[in-house]
Amino acid sequence: MKTILATQQLEKKIGDNLVLKGIDSEVQAGQVIVVIGPSGSGKSTYLRCLNLLEQPTSGEVLFEGEHLNQLSETDLDQVREKMGMVFQSFNLFANYSVLDNVNLAPLNVQSLSKAEANKQALALLNQVGLADKAEAMPSSLSGGQQQRVAIARALAMHPDVMLFDEPTSALDPEMVGEVLNVMKELTQTGMTMVIVTHEMGFAKNVADEVWFMDDGQIIEKGTPTQVFDHPQEQRTQDFLSKVLQS
Numbered sequence: 001m002k003t004i005l006a007t008q009q010l011e012k013k014i015g016d017n018l019v020l021k022g023i024d025s026e027v028q029a030g031q032v033i034v035v036i037g038p039s040g041s042g043k044s045t046y047l048r049c050l051n052l053l054e055q056p057t058s059g060e061v062l063f064e065g066e067h068l069n070q071l072s073e074t075d076l077d078q079v080r081e082k083m084g085m086v087f088q089s090f091n092l093f094a095n096y097s098v099l100d101n102v103n104l105a106p107l108n109v110q111s112l113s114k115a116e117a118n119k120q121a122l123a124l125l126n127q128v129g130l131a132d133k134a135e136a137m138p139s140s141l142s143g144g145q146q147q148r149v150a151i152a153r154a155l156a157m158h159p160d161v162m163l164f165d166e167p168t169s170a171l172d173p174e175m176v177g178e179v180l181n182v183m184k185e186l187t188q189t190g191m192t193m194v195i196v197t198h199e200m201g202f203a204k205n206v207a208d209e210v211w212f213m214d215d216g217q218i219i220e221k222g223t224p225t226q227v228f229d230h231p232q233e234q235r236t237q238d239f240l241s242k243v244l245q246s
Contacts, residue, residue, distance in 0.1 A: 010059035037213035084154030144175030
């Protein structure tokens, strides 16, 4: 398998606080990695360092063999086009329709014609179950629908990897399932995905590997069965005993 994304001794300091403590990690092409752990353990910071939305204090981030830390801002922007990112908050443009939100990057960055962009956007909205909302404005959609639009928008750039930063944490409980279903379908297309989430059932179902983070480090890695059913580390055991009871 080909390594698509890697970190070497990744550190991130915010003020005097060392948020990431020398993380070595590898994501293979086509893998679905789910990162779990308590709040404040560094999961979101780790994810945002992967595309340098957060600038690491030290260490290396490699994407498809390129050292991202060494790239110019222009080259980095080109690399980021291959890394789709879905955030907790949907970050849709309120004054654009759903279709125009999905079309924005393909029209401006990939220079597709309006007809090509519309065709692609409608296919993607169909994929996330929202083809009938193409002309709607984001404010008329539920949170779950907005997050599905955000996923379609990220896919419009044909990324090589998708990064999800707690994509369901801002949603009402009844909307969580519809977003997780779209993500589950995406895992079946062979898309490389790194997902930070608190949804343990989802992690068990879709992950090739589960990584447990605590205190700025990846404490334990393994298949869902290994991590959930036979955790080796005491901190993993303590965390899972709390979250799986709730």
